[in-house]
Amino acid sequence: NAGVTQTPKFRVLKTGQSMTLLCAQDMNHEYMYWYRQDPGMGLRLIHYSVGEGTTAKGEVPDGYNVSRLKKQNFLLGLESAAPSQTSVYFCASSYSRRMNTGELFFGEGSRLTVL
Amino acid sequence: KNEVEQSPQNLTAQEGEFITINCSYSVGISALHWLQQHPGGGIVSLFMLSSGKKKHGRLIATINIQEKHSSLHITASHPRDSAVYICAVRSFGNEKLTFGTGTRLTIIP
Numbered sequence: 665n666a667g668v669t670q671t672p673k674f675r676v677l678k679t680g681q682s683m684t685l686l687c688a689q690d691m692n693h694e695y696m697y698w699y700r701q702d703p704g705m706g707l708r709l710i711h712y713s714v715g716e717g718t719t720a721k722g723e724v725p726d727g728y729n730v731s732r733l734k735k736q737n738f739l740l741g742l743e744s745a746a747p748s749q750t751s752v753y754f755c756a757s758s759y760s761r762r763m764n765t766g767e768l769f770f771g772e773g774s775r776l777t778v779l
Numbered sequence: 780k781n782e783v784e785q786s787p788q789n790l791t792a793q794e795g796e797f798i799t800i801n802c803s804y805s806v807g808i809s810a811l812h813w814l815q816q817h818p819g820g821g822i823v824s825l826f827m828l829s830s831g832k833k834k835h836g837r838l839i840a841t842i843n844i845q846e847k848h849s850s851l852h853i854t855a856s857h858p859r860d861s862a863v864y865i866c867a868v869r870s871f872g873n874e875k876l877t878f879g880t881g882t883r884l885t886i887i888p
Binding site for chain 2: 704705706707708709722723752754756761763766767768769770772773
């Protein structure tokens with residue numbers, strides 16, 4: 665049981681390049697989230713999904729796109745990377761928002777550097 | 780001002796000490812999460828609570844909804860407890876979790 669898996673774990677991009685981060689979960693979770701973590705700041709929500717085929721913007725969505733074509737996968741895309749997108753990205757998932765089944769499971773993080 | 784404030788920002792203690800980390804928030808919430816982030820970067824969920832108290836092993840989490848305050852306690856602390864502890868709250872009807880900036884805990888043998 666792998667839980668939440670993110671790929672790649674490290675990536676260096678040049679300004680203007682594009683890339684996709686993949687998040688895969690094998691727990692049949694409905695809710696999936698992409699966060700970024702920057703020094704001195706709390707985790708911030710980029711985009712999220714409440715089920716297969718759905719996506720919604722979080723608090724810092726500019727410059728990112730997402731897709732959830734399959735329930736187990738949540739992709740985060742950077743169409744034209746900028747140095748401000750240098751960060752550590754975390755994917756998380758949960759079965760629901762309810763108290764008994766709302767526990768969050770996180771991936772190991774993906775460190776992205778944009779030069 | 781961040782909606783979620785944690786204190787202290789940094790805490791160093793001797794092995795065996797009783798540890799308390801505090802989280803205060805400013806909005807009405809439906810749930811509060813305590814998370815642990817190890818030096819390697821991985822994040823693990825410790826507790827999700829909306830009232831009262833939860834205990835798991837040496838860890839205890841409490842929440843006072845009226846005072847908008849939660850505490851995370853660690854009894855008989857151990858060097859392996861060294862990590863960043865993060866508080867996050869979900870306001871009613873909102874998908875967004877608001878995260879604190881974390882408390883860095885170091886336990887010295």
